[in-house]
Amino acid sequence: MNEEVKFILDTTKESMDASISHLEKALVKIRAGKASxxxxxxxxxxxxxxxxxxxxxxxxxxxxxxxxxxxxxxxxxxxxxxxxxxxxxxxxxxxxxxxxxxxxVPPLTEERRLQLVKQAKSEAEDAKVGVRSARQDANKELKSLDISEDLLSNAEVDVQELTDNHISKIDAILTAKEAEIMKV
Missing domain, CATH: 3.30.1360.40 (Gyrase A; domain 2)
Known part of the structure; x- marks a missing residue:
């Protein structure tokens, strides 16, 4: 694989990982019933x-x-x-x-739990936007390179796989947080 393509893929993965770590930090601040x-x-x-x-x-x-x-x-x-x-x-x-x-720390009411779930979903959506933005940037950079059509399409498939993996990680993190918030 071309070195420039590998660099773009690595940079994209780092950017997507940063979106996930930002999401995890944001979700820690959303309380789930117990004091922290x-x-x-x-x-x-x-x-x-x-x-x-x-x-x-x-x-x-x-x-x-x-x-x-x-x-x-x-x-x-x-x-x-x-x-x-x-x-x-x-x-x-x-x-x-x-x-x-x-x-x-007062126990959470059902209404407050639903608000916190909504807030967690919003944070997860922001993380997904970050991942998609990284994908878009990567695809732009790839198209600007002087490489063959086959190499370009393979690289775009790799970027899409990275995106899909990170989106599914975000969904898993959100599902776990929702369960934690809604547990009485």
Whole structure:
């Protein structure tokens, strides 16, 4: 196989893999009933005049499936952390016990579960768009090369196989996440 064609296929595979890893990161942030430190990954706290991620100024733990505990490295930050969690609009009501901030994660309602499934489907569709975009770019690059018709058509088939494999991986990831969200 032509070196240029192999390079284009490798680049396309990397791009499609990046779409899948982005999807996995996005789905981790969608909560599925049990508490996870990733739920607070978007919380930013005012720390010495700048916005700092919560994970950089405190330990975030899950003592049980329904509770998150946030223990700051400086006790003076407790009220700022509490305010930041409320301002993040995550639907949590943090409690401050003087040592740490404790968050009880409410169980999901059926309506909220359906919203989360819809959000997960949207993320999966974005990942599919990324994969298809990579396919389109690869096909454009292949057509711009000075190669034989046979080599071009074989390369296009390879690109389509890559696309189909990645789309089916995305569907499998989405199906697993849907099952996790809908499990009571």
């Amino acid at each position: 430190p990733m739920m607070l990954s978007t919380v930013m706290v005012e720390y010495y005049g700048s916005q700092t991620p919560l994970s950089q100024i405190a330990n975030i733990n899950t003592p049980d499936a329904r509770t998150l505990s946030v223990q700051p490295w400086e006790k003076s930050l407790l009220s700022e952390i509490e305010t930041a969690i409320m301002n993040a609009n995550l639907g949590f009501n943090p409690m401050n016990n003087g040592e740490m901030v404790i968050i009880n």
